[in-house]
Amino acid sequence: MFRKGDKVVVIGVGRSGLATAEVLRSRGIRVTAYDDKPLQLLSGQTRDALARLRVTLVGPSELEAAIEASKAAVxxxxxxxxxxxVARVYDAGRPVISEIELAYSLAQGPIIAVTGSKGKSTTTALIxxxxxxxxxxxxxxxxxGNPLVRETADAATDEWIVAEVSSFQLEGIRSFRPRIxxxxxxxxxxxxxxxSMEEYAEAKFRIFANQSPDDVFIGNADDEFCAALRTGAGRTVPCRALWFGMDAADRGLTITLEGDAIVVRDKRREAVLVDVNELRLLGRHNVANAMAASAAALSAGAKLAAIREGLRSFEPLPHRLTIVHDDGGIVWIDDSKATNPAAAVAAIESLTRPIILIAGGKSKNTDFTTFAGAVSKRAKRAILIGETAREIGQLVEGPTVAYAPTLDAAVEDAHAHxxxxDAILLSPACASFDMFESAEQRGERFAELARARAKHDRAAS
Structure with a gap:
């Protein structure tokens, strides 16, 4: 895609942008960077990285000249x-390349790409x-975690690259073609x-846009948009399609749930993979994630026995229904990565204990009606924070609704009641950026507060 000595503009100097610059510089490509933040407002770590890589950060007034001098923009x-x-790159007639497209051009081994509105990280790690x-x-x-461009640049030809990809990343692909x-x-x-939801779905569907008949697509038969692909009512999947779902009576499923058993079916066999009670993952939604991961591993050549043991030994990722403290009485659960209503509903429905819920945060123009219904049905108390607090609170009926100005105050309220x-559950249904730099930071603060409260209780007893 690029040759030594080429000039490239990297737009955005977050984690992926810096990784892109590093990979390009290691190949002798000259890099100029652009970010909405001026150099003095970037973190010291980012400024140090740019200096180490000998990458110049330009502002809006210098961007046009940088684009004109470059072969493309990533x-x-x-x-x-x-x-x-990005519009200025298009206006200059230069190619606009996404980070995922650059990563694909560097990949020597096969790629498994995972997307979806919820469950991506867990499924990717599990695969x-x-x-x-x-x-x-x-x-x-x-x-x-590690930007895809760095993983593909370092991977050997016999290594599978398992990639979590977002709708944002898929928007900009041209040749990106996962094997699975x-x-x-x-x-x-x-x-x-x-x-609209239709445009969001179209972005997700780009994951299989460049696949060929020899490749594999794995889809969720229980999902409305995926099911349309299966019936032919929507886009046509251009490769072999495997389906997973909860309806054991559906003989078209490759992996399904029979009672408490995850079962794999194909023309040669029908075999139990694992009992769901053996999984360390909580919730019915994680059963679906385990099915999807198993289908991907099977398609990559893994044996049933190895998949079975892997399902049993996999530990949940941080901030995804993670128990951060359990003293035998109150259980504190960090689900900070539930940044949309569907993920938070799945968390709420996975618990059998009475729930004191902490939710709210940065709005993504999402409808909270279904989420509020789940809260009304399952929570005994809802403590709402962030810019969406009042919007959610107006929809909740049944449990006591309280408002807190900070996460710290919400934890104090939850502990007092x-x-x-009980389970004290942080499952925000919203992004974190109104109060925190990331969902991880929000979850870490919740865990810190939970342990501090528990320590205080022990000292007082």
């Missing part, structure tokens, strides 16, 4: 293709775990970026 995942800086359990070399990257694509679900999210046997 756009970071968090930058919309409608951004004014990597299952492949390694089967003795198949695998790297995990993308939105889950996984579409978990499509539910309302990022409607601050997409005018909790009784033995």
């Amino acid at each position: 756009v970071s995942p968090g930058v919309p293709l409608t951004h004014r800086a 990597g775990h299952l492949l390694r359990s089967a003795g198949l070399p695998a790297r995990v990257g993308g939105n889950i 694509s996984v579409l978990l679900n499509i539910s309302p999210d990022h409607l601050d970026r997409y005018p 909790a009784q033995a046997g």
